[in-house]
Each structure stands twice: as C-alpha cells, then as structure tokens.
Amino acid sequence: MSNTQSQVESDTGTETMSDMLIIFRKAPVGTSWAREAMDLALVSAAFGQKISLLFMGDGVFQLAQNQQPSAVEQKGTQAMMQALPMYDIEQIYVHQDSLDQRGMDSDQLHIDCQSLDSKALPGLLQQHKQVFNF
Amino acid sequence: MILHTVNKSVFTSNTLNECLLTVARNDGVLLIEDGVYGALKTAHPAEQHEVSWYVLKEDLQARGIAPETCREGITLVDYTGFVELTEQYASVCSWF
Numbered sequence: 001m002s003n004t005q006s007q008v009e010s011d012t013g014t015e016t017m018s019d020m021l022i023i024f025r026k027a028p029v030g031t032s033w034a035r036e037a038m039d040l041a042l043v044s045a046a047f048g049q050k051i052s053l054l055f056m057g058d059g060v061f062q063l064a065q066n067q068q069p070s071a072v073e074q075k076g077t078q079a080m081m082q083a084l085p086m087y088d089i090e091q092i093y094v095h096q097d098s099l100d101q102r103g104m105d106s107d108q109l110h111i112d113c114q115s116l117d118s119k120a121l122p123g124l125l126q127q128h129k130q131v132f133n134f
Numbered sequence: 135m136i137l138h139t140v141n142k143s144v145f146t147s148n149t150l151n152e153c154l155l156t157v158a159r160n161d162g163v164l165l166i167e168d169g170v171y172g173a174l175k176t177a178h179p180a181e182q183h184e185v186s187w188y189v190l191k192e193d194l195q196a197r198g199i200a201p202e203t204c205r206e207g208i209t210l211v212d213y214t215g216f217v218e219l220t221e222q223y224a225s226v227c228s229w230f
Contacts, residue, residue, distance in 0.1 A: 025152060057148065095155075121156040123158070125227070130225055131136065131227040
C-alpha cells in the first residue's frame, strides 16, 4: 500500500498527465450512477483516452463480491468491470479509509484495485486533466 | 488548480467531506444550491485546508441565509462571479 502511495505522489508533476479520472461515489443498487460512470469509462477508453478509476465513499460497495442485482431486477456493473482490462483501464484505485469504515477488505474485492490513503487523493486528482464525479 | 462545486447540505450528506478529502492547495471550493448551508458558522467541514472558499450569493438569498451568519474567509460570488471562477481554474469538478 505504501508503495502505491509514493508512486502516486512521485507521478504528480513529473509524469505526463492522464486524460480522465472517474470517481465512483454512489452505492451500486437502486440508481444508474454506477452504470453511467462505467459507460463513460469504457466509451472514453475505446476512443483512446487514458482513464483512471477511483472508488470512494459508498462507491466502494460497487466492488463487493457476490452482488446479485438480478434479485431486484437490475443489471449491476460486474460484467462491465470484468471488461476493464480489455479496454486498457488498469489504473484502478480504491480509498482505503472508505473500505475500513464499511468493514470491507481490499483483498476481497471483485476486481484488483490499488489502495490509496486519504493523503494520496489530492495528488491523484491533480495528475488528471479532467475529473468526473459519479 | 481545480474548482470543486458542492451542492449538498453538509448536515444531511457526506458530499462536502468527500470533496475535502481530494482538494489540494490552490484549489477552490464553491458551495451552491443546498451546499450553501456548509457556509454557516455552525457548519464544521471535516478539516480546514489551504483552499479558497466561495459561496453562491443567489443560493444564500433564496434560502434566507444572511451573509453575516457565514464563516469568515468565505467569498460571496454571484452567477457572474461563478462564471469568472470557472475561467480562473484549470478545470471544474462537481460534487453532488
């Protein structure tokens, strides 16, 4: 985890900026925010944009394993998330404190994420040309 | 240099606090719509950062909030000022 943070900090200002950071902040079920955000990620990546994802707040619930949105006749985003590597979206971050507050474990998420602590967040936003919030 | 806009009341939503986790020095935070309740002296956002605080005057007026009841150090801007802020900052990030 500490490696991840120092990498983010050293990237700031030295590396070229990524195009877009998409922040997922809403719980997965009951609204279409999660799907809309994932649509934006996949479409933008398909058009050659360099995309990063950040899950924070209730958005970390989108990463829970064993979600069955079909139980309430919804689709969920699990399938779309499995497609992220095919779209070359590999910068996927999760806010560790948000996981901790919700009793979730970073190695029990249904996709691989790099954990960031709170002090790494400002640097992450600054290294992207645009930030989209969902 | 990001201008963050927040439109949820700090008394019912964690939106402002989540925003404050991500702000960097030289960023701006503009409180709009119900977000303006976060400008009250009795509102205590998570942490004080070295950011510039703004609140939209029209949204204060609409809610009957007197500028004197707002925290010191918050700049009142009107809609024209809002537009000028979007020019000053490199990008805008909206928290809702």
